[in-house]
Amino acid sequence: MKESSKSSGEAAYGALLDAIHSGEFRPGDRLREESVAERLRLSRTPVREALRRLEAEGVVEHRPRVGAVIRKLSQREIVELYEMRVVLERTAAAMAAKHGAEAEFDALSDLNEAIRAERTHPARAAEINQRFHLGLYHAGRNRFLMDAARALNNSLILLGPTTFTDQARIDQVTAQHTDIVAALRARDSDAASAAAETHLQTSLRHRLRAWDA
Structure with missing residues (x-):
C-alpha cells in the first residue's frame, strides 16, 4: 500500500472516530459508505478502509441487508x-x-x-x-x-x-x-x-x- 493511501485511510479513520466521539454519528446509526464519504468530505476508498478497521475493533458491525452500523451496547x-x-x-x-x-x-x-x-x-x-x-x-x-x-x-x-x-x-x-x-x-x-x-x-x-x- 502506498504511503498516500495509508495516510488517507488514517485520516478517514480519525475523522470517523472524531465524528462518533462528538455525537455526529451515534450508536445504532447506519454508516453508508457513500454518505459518510460525502459528509466527511473524503473519497470512498479510505472510508471503506476505515469502516473495515472499526469493524475489526468492534466499533462497527455488519448487519445483513443493512450494512455497516455503529454498535450499540446492551x-x-x-x-x-x-x-x-x-x-x-x-x-x-x-x-x-x-x-x-x-x-x-x-x-x-x-x-x-x-x-x-x-x-x-x-x-x-x-x-x-x-x-x-x-x-x-x-x-x-x-x-x-x-x-x-x-x-x-x-x-x-x-x-x-x-x-x-x-x-x-x-x-x-x-x-x-x-x-x-x-x-x-x-x-x-x-x-x-x-x-x-x-x-x-x-x-x-x-x-x-x-x-x-
Missing part, C-alpha cells in the same frame, strides 16, 4: 465496561497519588474548572472531562496501564451521547473530581482510589438511566 455490556473502568481508574488514581507531580494535579484542577465553565455546553464539557481522565492516567506513570486504557477507549465511544445534559449533573461531576484531586494532593492512594470508584459508579447510574429512557 445494558449488560455497559455494566461490564464500567466494571473495567473502575478497575483501571482505581489503579490510575492510586498510582497518581504516589507518582504524580504537583503540576499535574494543578492541570487536573484547571481542567475541572474548565468543565464547570462549560456548564451550558454539554459537548464541550464532556470533551474536557475526557482530558481530565486521560490526565489522571498520565499522572499514574505506568505505560501498561495507559495501554489498557487505550484498549478500552473505543468501547467508551459506544456509550452514546454525554450525560452532561443539565447543570446539576456537571456540578456533581466537578465536585467528585475535586475529591479525587484533593486525595492526590494529600498523597492518599486509598482515598484517591475510593474517590475514583465513587465517581465512576455515579457515572454508571446516569448511563443506565439514559439507556432505559
